[in-house]
Amino acid sequence: MKWTPDQRALLLRLAESGELCRDQLAHASGQGALQPTAAEWRALLDRILAFGGALLLTAAAVFFLAYNWDAMHRFARLGVVTGVLAACCAGALFARPPGVGWRAALFGACVATGAVLALVGQTYQTGADVWQLFAAWAALMLPFAWLSRSSASWVLWLGVANLALMRALSQSVWWGFFDALSNAHALLAIAAFNLIVLLVFEGLARRLIVRPTRWMHRLAALGVLAPLCAGAVLGWWESEFRVVAATFSIVAGLAAAIYHRVRRDLPILALAVYGGIAVLAAGLVKLLRVESFLSMNLVGLFIIGASAAAGMWLAGLHRAVSSRRRGEMSGSVIAAPVQPADALRAHGVVDDTQYDRLVAVAQVPWWLMLLQTLAAWVASVLILSSFMLPLSLLGDHALVRAIAGVVLCAVAVALFGRDRLFTGQMALAFSLAGQALVVSATGSGWGAVFDGGRLWAATGLVVAAAMMWPRSTSLHRSLCALLMAFHAGALIGEGTGLAVYGAGLAAAVATLWLSRPQWAGARNGGQLAALTRGGTVAALALPAVVGIVGEDAWRFALAGGSPFAPQADVLSIGAGLVFVAVAGWLTTTADVRTRRAALAAALVLAMLSQPAPGLLVAASLALACFHGAHRGFAALALAAAVAYVGEYYYRLDTSLLVKSALMTISGGVLLALRHALRAAARPMGAAGDGARYQTPHSRGEGGAMKAGAELRLAVVAAFALLVGATVHSVIRLERVLDEGRVVLLELAPVDPRSLMQGDYMGLRFAIDDALPSRNGAPIGPPPRFAHLDVDAEGRARLAGVGEELPVSSASVALRIRVRDRALSVGPNAFFFQEGQAAVFEGARWGEFRVGADGTALLTHLRDEKLLRLGAPRP
Numbered sequence: 001m002k003w004t005p006d007q008r009a010l011l012l013r014l015a016e017s018g019e020l021c022r023d024q025l026a027h028a029s030g031q032g033a034l035q036p037t038a039a040e041w042r043a044l045l046d047r048i049l050a051f052g053g054a055l056l057l058t059a060a061a062v063f064f065l066a067y068n069w070d071a072m073h074r075f076a077r078l079g080v081v082t083g084v085l086a087a088c089c090a091g092a093l094f095a096r097p098p099g100v101g102w103r104a105a106l107f108g109a110c111v112a113t114g115a116v117l118a119l120v121g122q123t124y125q126t127g128a129d130v131w132q133l134f135a136a137w138a139a140l141m142l143p144f145a146w147l148s149r150s151s152a153s154w155v156l157w158l159g160v161a162n163l164a165l166m167r168a169l170s171q172s173v174w175w176g177f178f179d180a181l182s183n184a185h186a187l188l189a190i191a192a193f194n195l196i197v198l199l200v201f202e203g204l205a206r207r208l209i210v211r212p213t214r215w216m217h218r219l220a221a222l223g224v225l226a227p228l229c230a231g232a233v234l235g236w237w238e239s240e241f242r243v244v245a246a247t248f249s250i251v252a253g254l255a256a257a258i259y260h261r262v263r264r265d266l267p268i269l270a271l272a273v274y275g276g277i278a279v280l281a282a283g284l285v286k287l288l289r290v291e292s293f294l295s296m297n298l299v300g301l302f303i304i305g306a307s308a309a310a311g312m313w314l315a316g317l318h319r320a321v322s323s324r325r326r327g328e329m330s331g332s333v334i335a336a337p338v339q340p341a342d343a344l345r346a347h348g349v350v351d352d353t354q355y356d357r358l359v360a361v362a363q364v365p366w367w368l369m370l371l372q373t374l375a376a377w378v379a380s381v382l383i384l385s386s387f388m389l390p391l392s393l394l395g396d397h398a399l400v401r402a403i404a405g406v407v408l409c410a411v412a413v414a415l416f417g418r419d420r421l422f423t424g425q426m427a428l429a430f431s432l433a434g435q436a437l438v439v440s441a442t443g444s445g446w447g448a449v450f451d452g453g454r455l456w457a458a459t460g461l462v463v464a465a466a467m468m469w470p471r472s473t474s475l476h477r478s479l480c481a482l483l484m485a486f487h488a489g490a491l492i493g494e495g496t497g498l499a500v501y502g503a504g505l506a507a508a509v510a511t512l513w514l515s516r517p518q519w520a521g522a523r524n525g526g527q528l529a530a531l532t533r534g535g536t537v538a539a540l541a542l543p544a545v546v547g548i549v550g551e552d553a554w555r556f557a558l559a560g561g562s563p564f565a566p567q568a569d570v571l572s573i574g575a576g577l578v579f580v581a582v583a584g585w586l587t588t589t590a591d592v593r594t595r596r597a598a599l600a601a602a603l604v605l606a607m608l609s610q611p612a613p614g615l616l617v618a619a620s621l622a623l624a625c626f627h628g629a630h631r632g633f634a635a636l637a638l639a640a641a642v643a644y645v646g647e648y649y650y651r652l653d654t655s656l657l658v659k660s661a662l663m664t665i666s667g668g669v670l671l672a673l674r675h676a677l678r679a680a681a682r683p684m685g686a687a688g689d690g691a692r693y694q695t696p697h698s699r700g701e702g703g704a705m706k707a708g709a710e711l712r713l714a715v716v717a718a719f720a721l722l723v724g725a726t727v728h729s730v731i732r733l734e735r736v737l738d739e740g741r742v743v744l745l746e747l748a749p750v751d752p753r754s755l756m757q758g759d760y761m762g763l764r765f766a767i768d769d770a771l772p773s774r775n776g777a778p779i780g781p782p783p784r785f786a787h788l789d790v791d792a793e794g795r796a797r798l799a800g801v802g803e804e805l806p807v808s809s810a811s812v813a814l815r816i817r818v819r820d821r822a823l824s825v826g827p828n829a830f831f832f833q834e835g836q837a838a839v840f841e842g843a844r845w846g847e848f849r850v851g852a853d854g855t856a857l858l859t860h861l862r863d864e865k866l867l868r869l870g871a872p873r874p
Helices: 005-017 021-029 037-066 074-094 100-124 129-148 151-167 177-183 184-208 215-235 241-261 265-288 291-328 340-346 350-361 365-385 388-393 398-416 421-440 443-452 453-468 474-492 496-514 525-545 553-559 569-586 593-607 611-627 631-649 655-684 698-741 766-769
Strands: 741-746 757-762 785-790 796-802 811-815 817-819 823-826 829-831 845-850 856-862
Touching: 005 021, 005 291, 005 525, 021 398, 037 074, 037 100, 037 398, 037 631, 074 785, 100 129, 100 151, 100 698, 129 151, 151 215, 151 421, 184 215, 184 241, 215 241, 241 265, 241 856, 265 291, 265 365, 291 365, 291 421, 340 388, 340 655, 350 655, 350 741, 365 421, 365 474, 398 421, 398 453, 421 453, 421 474, 474 525, 496 525, 496 593, 496 611, 525 569, 553 698, 569 593, 569 611, 593 611, 593 655, 611 631, 655 845, 698 845, 698 856, 741 785, 741 796, 741 811, 757 823, 766 796, 766 829
Parallel strands: none
Antiparallel strands: 741 845, 757 829, 785 796, 785 811, 817 823, 845 856
């Protein structure tokens, strides 16, 4: 027989917790392998290689355009990026809808759409705000997302649309996307948009996603409830947010009722319930005017008790849903039981007594565990803060803090022994607070983690290890293991040692995942499982920390950071070796030819990804976690890999042009591997792309072919729409460049790097200081145009503002825009080729081409003598 993924995961989890002995695990292993089957590996690799290849190729296009190559004509650059979009659409045309290849190609088209729009903004320096780029991106990739019917494409669309909305509602450049969260109307607008998305997917999910999972529903529900919850919390103190609080009460109540009684969705129900707990806790803080030891602990205990009660209720509902599914499957023609616990009993792995216990204490789902963790963190902070006042009255001595921390840890150990959800939540909060108190006793007060010494790290490592050993929950042990990894890294300190530690930790946790069936039934299996989970999170985070400069990498990470430094060669080499070793381990039982091909491909990818060790670590752990029957951590590692592609963009040790070339080759290698794997699988009877998603038989073969042709025609139409919109915009802007009047505006620059568009010089124009909002006048509706007088050399000064274009041909009009709560006449950035910042340090004037309708395009920067800076732009 073959164990399903859920059954394998349950077997190993029960063995780690001690519910299954070694003999029972061996019996289960004899009935079926505890590793993924060849078919499961093929399905996983098919998706990873297809979507990974599409992501790397389109990201390479973004990196290329961000390089802003001066020697390449703007039309050539536009042609390259448009060619990437065309390649993605062509890939969809040659794939079978809606198979993996089809969905991956259209996901790439979604990303490439943003690249095309970003290039237009970069090339013509229109000064459009970031929200306009994201809004256009969301609108123009919508057809591709709809045609793909892919969850990945829809998640990307939802993220981009929300970013556009948040940035449009923001008023501050410094707060960026999150400034909107401080405005009641903005919170309501964000919630309303996500509510519309939620309703659309509730009604049309089967038409929008190939496999109608609930991911989009839950993300949209998070987009509804999170801003409303934040506003409701603020509503206890700010009258402006009381309407948000009232809205949250209504929406959360309706969500709880609907997703409990009508369409049961426990994660959305949990969001509503825990959001309500957060709002009530904030109200309790306001009511008690939390300042004393007692009031802080009362709020902390309320959070612990309420979250524990909610957790027990939701866990009961989760078990009821599982029982109902078992009842629905009773009498089914399926030979093997669907539910994992039923399968274990049916195959003699567990007896009736163990089965009843398994059903009664079904594993807490990951989303509930995450919410409980957040509640415990908040409660621990309150409990920890409550000790500050009495400890300060006692002189805030290190010995007093240490004793208080030890007492809290001892209480936590005692509470864990009661084996109840409420006491477990309380114990988790007490343990975290106690460990923090003990660590703070080894340094200068609460800032111990920022001291130059390492005593605090050594103390934290010992305390976390001691707290992981006694009986407790798997969540607590995993958090202690994570803290151990953190303290070990801090003890080593920044430099080559930390890079070696990062590579070694990745190798260790990968080995543990790969050998999980061998140690799961060991006496200390629970501790090993905790070390594996906590170590995985730390290993995924360490590559980002290693690259932070400064005398203490951990200090900068905790304090909010500094620019990234060149990545340590040791970590790059170590991560590459880990990746190749994982590939070798996974192909141990394969034939010689397959094994050699896999190792050669892994070696090539490791060499190409040397500048991005985080990507290699994440890829290695994703494969290892999947082999270890933990799909949750495999998904986390894949998400980290995507994040490291973005982090790679900001690494300064390699030029964007080189990065683009490396990612292009890497993406091509992934797609070539996918083609080879599919070719090798076909003789074995593997289905072709999309065979698992056949059109219903009622449509017949002719109907299926017709549907496929219609979908391909729709892809062509979506591509034509995007290209047509781009060409129309380019023609209009080229006309301004050809016919516009040259105007020079005085400026004052700064210099960072833009998202998706490359290096740029931040600009502020002197004329902006004379506009109404800069002079302290009431801001109201801004005027449409700034009227400028231009001298013989092209230098402009403000003559006035108005709603109409000037009548006199001697005056020039520039459109006025609102940015950073003020009016401005020009863009806030000038984009240039990477590495050319020094060329533009002497910039004092911005050269514009201004059209008759007030459209202004920034074309060059000039120095104080009005000489153009930089190479001529083709």
